[in-house]
Amino acid sequence: MLTLKHIGKTYPNGVRALDGVSLDVELGEIVAVVGGSGCGKSTLLRAISGLDRPTQGAVVFKDDIISEPHEKIGIIFQEPRLLPWLTVAENVGFGLADRPKDERKARVARALERVGLTEKANVWPRELSGGQAQRVAIARALVARPEVLLLDEPFSALDAFTRIDLQDHLLDLWADQKPTLVHVTHDVDEAIVLADRVVVMRPRPGRVADEIVIDLPRPRDRQSAAFDFAKRRVLAALDRSLDRAVRVDDGETKSEAGAALWW
Amino acid sequence: MSFEAEGATASESKPAGERVVRWARPVLGLLLPVGLALGWEIVVWLGISDGRLVPPPSRIYEEFAELARSGELLRHLIATLMRVAAGFGLGTLAGTLLGAIAGYSGLVRRLVDPSLQGLRAVPSIAWIPLFILWLGIFETSKVALIAVGVFFPIYLGVMDAILSVDRKIVEVGRVFRLSGAGMVRRILLPAVLPTYVVSLRSGLGLGWMFVIAAEFMGASEGLGYLLIDGQQLGKPTEIVAAILAFAVLGKATDAILAAVMAPFLRWQDVFKPAGEQ
Numbered sequence: 001m002l003t004l005k006h007i008g009k010t011y012p013n014g015v016r017a018l019d020g021v022s023l024d025v026e027l028g029e030i031v032a033v034v035g036g037s038g039c040g041k042s043t044l045l046r047a048i049s050g051l052d053r054p055t056q057g058a059v060v061f062k063d064d065i066i067s068e069p070h071e072k073i074g075i076i077f078q079e080p081r082l083l084p085w086l087t088v089a090e091n092v093g094f095g096l097a098d099r100p101k102d103e104r105k106a107r108v109a110r111a112l113e114r115v116g117l118t119e120k121a122n123v124w125p126r127e128l129s130g131g132q133a134q135r136v137a138i139a140r141a142l143v144a145r146p147e148v149l150l151l152d153e154p155f156s157a158l159d160a161f162t163r164i165d166l167q168d169h170l171l172d173l174w175a176d177q178k179p180t181l182v183h184v185t186h187d188v189d190e191a192i193v194l195a196d197r198v199v200v201m202r203p204r205p206g207r208v209a210d211e212i213v214i215d216l217p218r219p220r221d222r223q224s225a226a227f228d229f230a231k232r233r234v235l236a237a238l239d240r241s242l243d244r245a246v247r248v249d250d251g252e253t254k255s256e257a258g259a260a261l262w263w
Numbered sequence: 264m265s266f267e268a269e270g271a272t273a274s275e276s277k278p279a280g281e282r283v284v285r286w287a288r289p290v291l292g293l294l295l296p297v298g299l300a301l302g303w304e305i306v307v308w309l310g311i312s313d314g315r316l317v318p319p320p321s322r323i324y325e326e327f328a329e330l331a332r333s334g335e336l337l338r339h340l341i342a343t344l345m346r347v348a349a350g351f352g353l354g355t356l357a358g359t360l361l362g363a364i365a366g367y368s369g370l371v372r373r374l375v376d377p378s379l380q381g382l383r384a385v386p387s388i389a390w391i392p393l394f395i396l397w398l399g400i401f402e403t404s405k406v407a408l409i410a411v412g413v414f415f416p417i418y419l420g421v422m423d424a425i426l427s428v429d430r431k432i433v434e435v436g437r438v439f440r441l442s443g444a445g446m447v448r449r450i451l452l453p454a455v456l457p458t459y460v461v462s463l464r465s466g467l468g469l470g471w472m473f474v475i476a477a478e479f480m481g482a483s484e485g486l487g488y489l490l491i492d493g494q495q496l497g498k499p500t501e502i503v504a505a506i507l508a509f510a511v512l513g514k515a516t517d518a519i520l521a522a523v524m525a526p527f528l529r530w531q532d533v534f535k536p537a538g539e540q
């Protein structure tokens with residue numbers, strides 16, 4: 001199990017990106033994290049991945065306090081971050097360097113097959129489309145068999161069609177090994193298609209505003225009424241999370257509007 | 264080699280007029296030296312000058328042929344080549360290792376870089392007397408001097424390139440928990456390879472410069488020896504022949520280096536040769 005205990009992060013420049021974020025994530029659970037830009041979602045994932053350390057609290061994974069990247073925790077970034085000097089297959093096998101060659105080959109071939117890019121195995125990354133490159137990044141992360149996979153807005157740079165395609169693909173891949181997923185997104189539809197639970201964050205400093213359990217059977221029908229209902233609940237929670245800012249704005253605009261009316 | 268291919272495809276897609284320009288351009292460049300050489304040949308042939316201090320091409324050719332026939336040319340060529348190879352190899356090894364470590368470790372960089380920058384400010388020729396005292400007049404001091412010349416551009420190139428490697432790609436290495444050595448070998452060195460090749464080539468260029476200085480400090484063979492020998496015996500043909508040999512060797516080794524490294528840079532090559540794909 002993955003536990004976040006009162007995570008706080010203050011950057012050296014004084015920005016308080018996170019404050020008192022606590023979260024328990026079950027094995028094999030898919031948690032989506034949504035929230036406006038700048039509310040600390042990336043900071044949170046980087047703390048879980050061990051790339052950065054929180055300034056308060058701790059990330060605990062199976063009795064280990066995470067202070068550096070962990071063997072069983074993988075991460076996929078918004079950009080594919082493929083190594084341009086390695087072929088697609090070599091990129092996928094990047095984390096398997098310590099494995100015997102035969103095993104590495106077999107696992108890479110299987111991973112490429114699972115993301116539908118077998119015929120691209122010997123191609124340079126520069127020859128891939130954005131969606132293909134991100135699929136390679138997914139394969140590279142999954143081939144190492146992580147128990148926790150963190151995804152930081154992995155599909156946000158892609159067009160809507162490719163995005164939906166990759167969401168389904170991700171679920172498909174998840175079903176193979178059922179790793180725990182913590183998936184950051186600003187796309188509410190994406191959160192509801194994927195997640196067992198949606199964590200809504202609020203900004204300045206980043207905190208958990210709300211948690212919404214999405215209790216829909218998979219595969220989920222984006223058109224169904226239940227989907228729509230869940231979506232409205234998340235959107236309402238997002239609205240509430242911006243509560244304070246909205247009210248301040250409202251106060252000002254209302255008084256101005258009122259003044260205008262009065263005149 | 265990629266230039267040839269580039270020229271080939273470019274000329275395919277261009278009208279005949281431009282193709283002629285492509286051929287004409289290098290010919291234009293040759294016009295001046297060939298014209299001068301021919302002109303001088305004629306001037307000497309007509310007896311207007313005796314061509315003793317400035318030998319005409321035919322005499323330089325004779326000198327070349329003579330040196331080649333006697334086996335002298337090969338002996339000097341090999342001596343110089345071996346020195347450059349040894350100095351370049353050592354300088355490259357040291358420059359690459361230190362550059363990589365200093366680029367990777369902030370502590371080592373702060374410890375070592377200021378001293379090296381200070382040493383770099385010393386014109387390398389200034390080391391000659393010290394090297395002779397320390398290492399003797401023979402091969403060791405020569406190779407050391409060349410190595411020093413080669414070291415600096417490579418050290419600086421590798422370190423600067425490592426310091427400018429994209430953090431995002433380094434994080435990929437961190438996520439896969441690469442050791443320090445693994446990070447250098449699997450992320451940093453490939454990432455800096457394009458810059459590295461440029462440093463190697465300028466290092467090699469300096470190697471050729473310094474081999475002359477090294478051979479001036481007393482050698483019994485080598486192209487630099489030929490230069491000095493030609494001066495002392497008053498044989499300008501020998502001097503010009505040695506200079507030409509230097510030019511050819513320098514250009515050839517640079518081309519070989521570029522060609523050897525080219526396969527490692529295929530991934531970043533923007534241009535695709537027609538045969539690939």
Ligand SMILES: Nc1ncnc2c1ncn2[C@@H]1O[C@H](COP(=O)(O)OP(=O)(O)O)[C@@H](O)[C@H]1O
Nearest residue numbers: 011013015017036037038039040041042043044
């Ligand atoms: N390296 C950094 N140094 C200083 N401030 C940062 C850094 N990274 C992020 N921040 C700040 O922390 C806050 C949260 O950023 P981030 O986690 O990237 O948000 P999100 O991913 O939700 O958009 C923002 O105000 C951002 O400006």
Ligand SMILES: [Mg+2]
Nearest residue numbers: 041042043152
């Ligand atoms: Mg972000």
